[in-house]
Amino acid sequence: MSDRSEGTAPFPAHLVREDLRDFAGYSSARTSAPGVPASIWLNANESGEASSADPGGANRRYPDPQPPALVEAFADLWATTPGRVVVGRGSDEIIELLVRTLCRPGGDGVVVAPPTFGMYAVSARLHGVPVHEVPQVDDGVRFTVDTGALATRARETGARIVFVASPGNPTGTVVPLRDLAALVEAVADRAVVVVDEAYGEYAEQRSAVALLEEHPTLVVLRTLSKAHGVAGARIGIGLAHPDLATVLRRVQAPYPVPVPVARLGLEALAPAALEATRRRVLQTLRLRDVVVRRLREVPGVRAVYATDANFLLVRSDDPGALLHTLASAGIVVRDLRHQPGLHDALRITVGTADEMTALDTALRETTA
Ligand SMILES: *Cc1c(COP(=O)(O)O)cnc(C)c1O
Numbered sequence: 001m002s003d004r005s006e007g008t009a010p011f012p013a014h015l016v017r018e019d020l021r022d023f024a025g026y027s028s029a030r031t032s033a034p035g036v037p038a039s040i041w042l043n044a045n046e047s048g049e050a051s052s053a054d055p056g057g058a059n060r061r062y063p064d065p066q067p068p069a070l071v072e073a074f075a076d077l078w079a080t081t082p083g084r085v086v087v088g089r090g091s092d093e094i095i096e097l098l099v100r101t102l103c104r105p106g107g108d109g110v111v112v113a114p115p116t117f118g119m120y121a122v123s124a125r126l127h128g129v130p131v132h133e134v135p136q137v138d139d140g141v142r143f144t145v146d147t148g149a150l151a152t153r154a155r156e157t158g159a160r161i162v163f164v165a166s167p168g169n170p171t172g173t174v175v176p177l178r179d180l181a182a183l184v185e186a187v188a189d190r191a192v193v194v195v196d197e198a199y200g201e202y203a204e205q206r207s208a209v210a211l212l213e214e215h216p217t218l219v220v221l222r223t224l225s226k227a228h229g230v231a232g233a234r235i236g237i238g239l240a241h242p243d244l245a246t247v248l249r250r251v252q253a254p255y256p257v258p259v260p261v262a263r264l265g266l267e268a269l270a271p272a273a274l275e276a277t278r279r280r281v282l283q284t285l286r287l288r289d290v291v292v293r294r295l296r297e298v299p300g301v302r303a304v305y306a307t308d309a310n311f312l313l314v315r316s317d318d319p320g321a322l323l324h325t326l327a328s329a330g331i332v333v334r335d336l337r338h339q340p341g342l343h344d345a346l347r348i349t350v351g352t353a354d355e356m357t358a359l360d361t362a363l364r365e366t367t368a
Contacts, residue, residue, distance in 0.1 A: 025249070025252075041061065062255050065249065098194060106129070161193075302316060302317060312348045314347070
């Protein structure tokens with residue numbers, strides 16, 4: 001599924017691990033099928049009959065590694081081409097694929113901007129790859145990613161990947177598109193820039209997908225786990241140059257998208273479901289504004305950070321007491337105190353209206 005016909009600049013092949021450049025991957029039952037219509041499949045040792053747990057037999061056979069209908073639905077949603085889409089078991093899997101594809105085991109490196117999503121460093125560590133940190137700038141009300149410093153660090157260290165979450169987690173703020181484009185340009189000859197838009201649906205800024213055509217070394221991550229409401233299905237997407245997407249699919253496990261998961265994913269991308277998702281996002285943004293105002297009145301809360309996502313980063317004089325008060329009401333929030341620079345911070349997800357009412361009630365205890 002190469003999209004070379006669209007005339008994009010080539011992906012710089014030297015960024016792929018040398019030993020994987022001509023790696024063909026596992027030849028699965030579905031990918032090795034010939035182009036002629038087949039009616040009798042005796043090539044994958046599946047059962048000839050359906051399971052009683054699956055009377056229709058929908059799950060009897062190994063799935064297509066990249067279900068075409070799902071891939072096309074994603075391409076439509078983000079106005080790109082199917083050749084750029086890699087579907088994975090959550091964007092977590094795409095992060096891991098990128099590390100394994102671009103970094104030599106035990107070598108090269110990745111650059112991250114803490115506080116940030118933990119899986120970038122986890123995937124790197126599991127592959128023995130050094131993690132270089134460029135802390136975000138904290139002015140007390142907002143975190144800012146220093147994209148210039150990220151580029152410098154990537155060049156100094158010879159890192160192969162720069163990970164940027166936009167909106168960030170747990171920081172909440174977006175990185176301006178022009179800064180992202182400048183970062184991609186600044187390191188284009190030596191590193192891939194991965195822009196993780198797990199919370200993109202909540203942000204006003206356009207998606208970095210708009211930059212893909214012009215920037216072969218940009219990768220954008222999206223997920224169905226947050227605004228789309230199907231975290232349990234584990235569906236994440238990498239959008240990349242078609243040549244890089246091809247290598248990522250070869251590195252990926254043979255059948256990453258289970259049949260029931262592909263079906264659920266397609267249903268989540270149907271027009272009515274997308275419209276409902278947009279309405280839920282607007283509702284979340286309205287609730288978020290209310291919760292921000294409420295939190296600012298809570299004694300001991302020093303800062304509620306600017307956010308473009310569905311959560312709030314809160315600093316408190318006594319975060320332990322706040323955690324305890326909420327826990328006593330059965331409310332679990334994310335304790336961030338173990339993270340550098342966040343020793344007094346919690347992250348609170350904006351949930352349903354009822355959940356936010358319960359939060360409000362619990363916060364009254366603090367006020368009393
Ligand atoms: C939640 C989250 C993810 C995980 O997405 P999955 O698709 O569920 O694996 C990725 N990146 C960030 C920044 C997140 O907060």
